Amino acid sequence: MRLTFTGRGRARDGGDPSRRRILAGAAGVAVAGPAAADTLADVPPRGPGAPLSSTSERSEYVHLSRIPESTPGRRPVDPSEAINSKAPLDRLVGTITPADLHYERSHAGVPDIDPARHRLLVHGMVKRDLVFTMEDIRAMPATSRVAFLECTGNGWENWKQAPPDVTVQNTHGLVSTNEWTGVPLRFLIDLVGADPGSTWMLAEGGDGSAVARSIPLTDEIIAEGMLAYGQNGEPLRPAHGFPLRLFLPGFEGNLNIKWLRRLKFGDRPFMTRWETARYTQLQANGAARQFQLRQEVNSVITSPSGMMQIRPGFNRLTGLAWSGFGRITRVEVSTDGARTWRDAAIAGPALPKAQARFQADWAWDGSPTKIVSRATDEAGNLQPDRASFIARTGTNALFHYNAQQTWAIDAGGNVRNVLA
Ligand SMILES: Nc1nc2c(c(=O)[nH]1)N[C@H]1C(S)=C(S)[C@@H](COP(=O)(O)O)O[C@H]1N2
Numbered sequence: 001m002r003l004t005f006t007g008r009g010r011a012r013d014g015g016d017p018s019r020r021r022i023l024a025g026a027a028g029v030a031v032a033g034p035a036a037a038d039t040l041a042d043v044p045p046r047g048p049g050a051p052l053s054s055t056s057e058r059s060e061y062v063h064l065s066r067i068p069e070s071t072p073g074r075r076p077v078d079p080s081e082a083i084n085s086k087a088p089l090d091r092l093v094g095t096i097t098p099a100d101l102h103y104e105r106s107h108a109g110v111p112d113i114d115p116a117r118h119r120l121l122v123h124g125m126v127k128r129d130l131v132f133t134m135e136d137i138r139a140m141p142a143t144s145r146v147a148f149l150e151c152t153g154n155g156w157e158n159w160k161q162a163p164p165d166v167t168v169q170n171t172h173g174l175v176s177t178n179e180w181t182g183v184p185l186r187f188l189i190d191l192v193g194a195d196p197g198s199t200w201m202l203a204e205g206g207d208g209s210a211v212a213r214s215i216p217l218t219d220e221i222i223a224e225g226m227l228a229y230g231q232n233g234e235p236l237r238p239a240h241g242f243p244l245r246l247f248l249p250g251f252e253g254n255l256n257i258k259w260l261r262r263l264k265f266g267d268r269p270f271m272t273r274w275e276t277a278r279y280t281q282l283q284a285n286g287a288a289r290q291f292q293l294r295q296e297v298n299s300v301i302t303s304p305s306g307m308m309q310i311r312p313g314f315n316r317l318t319g320l321a322w323s324g325f326g327r328i329t330r331v332e333v334s335t336d337g338a339r340t341w342r343d344a345a346i347a348g349p350a351l352p353k354a355q356a357r358f359q360a361d362w363a364w365d366g367s368p369t370k371i372v373s374r375a376t377d378e379a380g381n382l383q384p385d386r387a388s389f390i391a392r393t394g395t396n397a398l399f400h401y402n403a404q405q406t407w408a409i410d411a412g413g414n415v416r417n418v419l420a
Pocket residue numbers: 102103104105106107108149150151152204205206207209210211239240241252253254255256257258259
């Protein structure tokens with residue numbers, strides 16, 4: 001095996017320690033088992049390929065899919081019993097989730113909505129009630145933004161217990177990042193002439209579950225919210241709200257009402273069952289917290305992660321970090337069970353309220369250990385360890401779990417989910 005890093009004829013394996021470690025790792029592989037000759041001679045002969053097609057499929061060698069789940073910890077389930085379907089974080093690269101793999105959470109299935117017949121009613125404390133068609137909405141000025149969406153239930157697997165045999169798709173697959181396109185909420189508010197005394201907005205979906213949520217009309221939400229009709233450059237997929245959804249960067253998934261059909265402006269929260277019976281947080285002292293709407297700073301190592309197996313020597317650690325407070329400014333990793341930490345590199349742009357990809361070099365010496373990451377956002381929030389998270393919130397609640405994720409590695413290189 002020959003592995004060199006050359007650029008314009010110059011050997012470049014000199015000063016960079018990470019590069020040296022890769023070379024050492026590659027040598028290790030060569031020693032462990034004779035590698036096949038690394039030359040073009042092994043490439044299949046060139047010739048005419050498969051016909052071109054109207055849409056591109058994934059390679060036959062790549063298998064990516066979400067996993068439908070019902071209640072936490074119950075799997076596998078029949079898709080018809082699923083309440084959500086998780087994104088394969090362990091198999092994705094970069095930061096953008098392909099639209100067909102964006103996690104899904106639908107309370108009453110996916111309605112079949114003809115965009116020509118869809119309507120959005122805007123009423124309440126506004127100068128005039130208006131009903132918009134999708135054509136009206138697409139004629140309005142639009143904006144695009146890359147941002148994550150996360151279900152507040154993400155991570156609930158590990159709040160109470162830690163099944164060892166789960167993947168990062170199971171533990172953290174209820175978050176995804178897309179580019180969202182739609183009409184700025186501010187434009188619509190100006191258009192309907194919302195009363196300055198109106199401080200809340202009810203958003204209602206057109207599915208069987210009648211999800212409806214009260215949205216506080218803060219400056220931030222007015223500035224950043226959008227009525228989205230596009231994701232990753234194409235119309236929304238039905239699972240994600242076709243033809244129209246509310247998108248509120250950084251705020252809990254449930255507020256991002258899909259199949260949006262009604263916005264009502266008012267001067268107080270509307271107290272729907274979704275914010276009284278559901279999506280409230282039972283605290284350690286028995287009181288319930290309402291309207292905990294922002295997604296906290298979070299991160300997870302996606303490789304190596306649950307159910308993978310690694311070999312001694314060079315390993316690349318990589319993962320995702322995100323925060324509803326803005327940009328990720330720092331990600332640290334520990335390869336000795338949170339005793340010592342070092343900075344991971346943030347690869348590519350760390351956009352506000354979008355997932356950032358981090359990575360770090362690691363030479364594993366083959367002895368059992370634990371790996372863990374922790375992120376910091378631009379507001380200065382540091383992702384808590386599990387013990388301090390539970391000391392603060394107790395274990396009664398279900399939502400907004402953002403404690404550090406620990407993966408244990410045994411002497412055989414098997415990576416397993418553990419609580420700390
Ligand atoms: N109308 C409607 N909107 C909805 C839901 C729903 O079931 N119906 N689910 C909510 C929840 S709990 C989440 S986490 C997000 C999920 O969006 P996604 O399926 O596009 O990922 O949509 C929210 N909006």
